[in-house]
Amino acid sequence: MRKDLGVKPAIFPMPVLMVATYNEDGTVDCMNAAWGMMADMNKVILNLTETHKTVSNIKARGAFTVSIADNGHIAESDFLGMVSANNVKDKFERTGLHAIKSNFVDAPIIEEYPITIECKFIEYQGGENGCGVVGEIVNVSADTKVLDEDENVLVEKLNAIMYDPFLHGYYQVGNKVGQAFSDGSKLK
Numbered sequence: 753m754r755k756d757l758g759v760k761p762a763i764f765p766m767p768v769l770m771v772a773t774y775n776e777d778g779t780v781d782c783m784n785a786a787w788g789m790m791a792d793m794n795k796v797i798l799n800l801t802e803t804h805k806t807v808s809n810i811k812a813r814g815a816f817t818v819s820i821a822d823n824g825h826i827a828e829s830d831f832l833g834m835v836s837a838n839n840v841k842d843k844f845e846r847t848g849l850h851a852i853k854s855n856f857v858d859a860p861i862i863e864e865y866p867i868t869i870e871c872k873f874i875e876y877q878g879g880e881n882g883c884g885v886v887g888e889i890v891n892v893s894a895d896t897k898v899l900d901e902d903e904n905v906l907v908e909k910l911n912a913i914m915y916d917p918f919l920h921g922y923y924q925v926g927n928k929v930g931q932a933f934s935d936g937s938k939l940k
């Protein structure tokens with residue numbers, strides 16, 4: 753038996769993306785965003801509400817970074833999704849996290865998150881059907897502890913978390929269970 757559940761966000765998993773920007777005074781802001789994804793091979797789309805401080809910062813500086821939240825920083829990542837730099841000026845400082853400037857764009861990299869996508873702002877798509885922030889990836893940087901000797905990112909070392917839109921849980925990404933573009937070959 754199946755039940756119709758109506759209209760709701762029902763794609764799982766959703767990522768836990770940490771979007772970092774500079775405020776006008778050079779301090780750091782960072783927000784939690786689950787509504788985000790890759791577009792094409794070098795673009796990122798983030799469905800961010802236009803009134804967030806992050807969006808003003810992205811428009812002002814033309815840049816942002818996106819990190820993947822990890823299991824070691826759940827409270828900090830959640831807090832960054834609950835409090836706005838529009839109201840709390842020392843929002844980022846309160847987390848105890850640390851940031852350095854990207855070598856590629858005018859935006860901060862949060863040192864504690866192991867992998868960061870550095871983006872140039874392309875446009876904000878507003879309106880009822882707009883997708884929000886569109887950015888172009890200009891670099892990806894990663895802590896060497898999550899890389900193999902050929903500089904491939906080892907997902908099992910990220911301790912990445914994902915977001916459950918049904919009951920708002922955070923889950924750690926689990927075991928590898930298959931290989932894309934390969935396991936299906938036996939049915940060809």
Ligand SMILES: Cc1cc2nc3c(=O)[nH]c(=O)nc-3n(C[C@H](O)[C@H](O)[C@H](O)COP(=O)(O)O)c2cc1C
Pocket residue numbers: 781782783784785786787788799800801803804805806807830832833834835836837838843915
């Ligand atoms: C798990 C989680 C996911 C979120 N995803 C989004 C999102 O995709 N888009 C969005 O606009 N806000 C999202 N938020 C809310 C923002 O992170 C929140 O409003 C934040 O305070 C904005 O900060 P800022 O004003 O300093 O930019 C999310 C919050 C949480 C806790």
